[in-house]
Amino acid sequence: MKKEYKELKKLIEKNNNILILTHKGPDFDGFCAGLILKKYLNTIYPKKTVSFKTRHHPTQKISFMHEIEIAQTINVGDEDLIILVDAGTWDMCTTKDDTIQLTKAKVAIVDHHDTKNMQADSVVNENMSSATEQVLKYCKEVSGKKFEITKGIAFLGQVGIVYDTGRFLYDNTKPETYELMAQLRRIYPVDLENFEYKSTKFPMDTLLPLKIYIQNIHIQGDMAYTYINREDIESNGISKTGMNNAQEFVRDKVIRYIQGIHWGFVVKPYLENSNEWRISFRSTKGYQEVAKIAEALGGGGHQYAAASKIQATNGDEATQKVLQVISQIVGE
Numbered sequence: 361m362k363k364e365y366k367e368l369k370k371l372i373e374k375n376n377n378i379l380i381l382t383h384k385g386p387d388f389d390g391f392c393a394g395l396i397l398k399k400y401l402n403t404i405y406p407k408k409t410v411s412f413k414t415r416h417h418p419t420q421k422i423s424f425m426h427e428i429e430i431a432q433t434i435n436v437g438d439e440d441l442i443i444l445v446d447a448g449t450w451d452m453c454t455t456k457d458d459t460i461q462l463t464k465a466k467v468a469i470v471d472h473h474d475t476k477n478m479q480a481d482s483v484v485n486e487n488m489s490s491a492t493e494q495v496l497k498y499c500k501e502v503s504g505k506k507f508e509i510t511k512g513i514a515f516l517g518q519v520g521i522v523y524d525t526g527r528f529l530y531d532n533t534k535p536e537t538y539e540l541m542a543q544l545r546r547i548y549p550v551d552l553e554n555f556e557y558k559s560t561k562f563p564m565d566t567l568l569p570l571k572i573y574i575q576n577i578h579i580q581g582d583m584a585y586t587y588i589n590r591e592d593i594e595s596n597g598i599s600k601t602g603m604n605n606a607q608e609f610v611r612d613k614v615i616r617y618i619q620g621i622h623w624g625f626v627v628k629p630y631l632e633n634s635n636e637w638r639i640s641f642r643s644t645k646g647y648q649e650v651a652k653i654a655e656a657l658g659g660g661g662h663q664y665a666a667a668s669k670i671q672a673t674n675g676d677e678a679t680q681k682v683l684q685v686i687s688q689i690v691g692e
């Protein structure tokens with residue numbers, strides 16, 4: 361067994377009150393990895409207390425979702441071990457109201473991001489397709505047949521992997537990923553087309569912020585960027601979900617799809633903090649390693665998909681700050 365696996369196993373065995381957390385705005389990989397880990401711990405260590413806290417419900421039904429504990433703020437409790445899944449830093453998981461990052465409990469990380477994970481008592485990150493694949497690999501290797509992949513777990517496994525590999529399109533898809541997928545589908549084949557269709561639908565109030573984002577697209581060489589200003593949000597009464605969905609849409613389906621454009625970024629305001637902006641970078645493979653830019657701004661992520669926070673008084677200033685860092689790094 362790998363050294364990292366042994367370390368995590370020891371930590372789990374030694375502690376009795378385990379809290380699982382994932383990144384803010386959890387995606388299906390975060391939800392599925394967290395739920396599989398919770399089911400695994402409940403099965404193998406039935407005497408331990410295990411909870412999985414997030415701030416949101418999944419946007420679609422997934423197995424065991426009723427076991428997620430919804431918490432607006434995540435504070436220090438009586439847990440003695442915290443396991444972060446699909447995240448490698450406190451910053452990815454906490455807001456300014458949380459206190460959990462001050463914990464005296466042991467902290468373990470099960471992640472798959474390229475960006476360096478923070479110092480922790482145990483880190484399991486083999487750069488897999490998804491945190492879901494990493495969690496499943498750990499469970500299978502450590503517990504073998506004692507850990508039964510039920511229909512429910514097979515469902516979560518497929519959803520997490522499909523979501524984070526972009527339906528097996530990304531480079532992070534390895535032969536092992538397909539092998540695991542084959543195994544999961546023999547147990548229970550999820551209707552993936554239907555799941556994907558439902559999870560791609562967006563609420564109607566996405567349309568107005570999407571229109572603003574598209575109007576604000578600027579093109580610089582082979583890069584495109586866009587932003588939305590606080591005034592636009594306030595004067596149009598744009599909802600948080602509408603804005604988030606529009607940002608995701610323009611980030612994932614517009615920016616890199618304009619002919620001649622291969623990469624870019626999208627600026628979004630944090631509604632809770634008037635001087636904070638989130639910058640999301642995306643690039644077509646082989647064009648621009650956006651993780652470097654995000655890291656220079658204090659963020660991180662994957663080689664071609666990364667994000668960071670920035671302090672600025674308005675969207676324009678935030679954009680200018682990003683452009684400055686880009687010109688230093690890319691030299692344009």
Ligand SMILES: [Mn+2]
Pocket residue numbers: 389390446472490491524
């Ligand atoms: Mn992930």
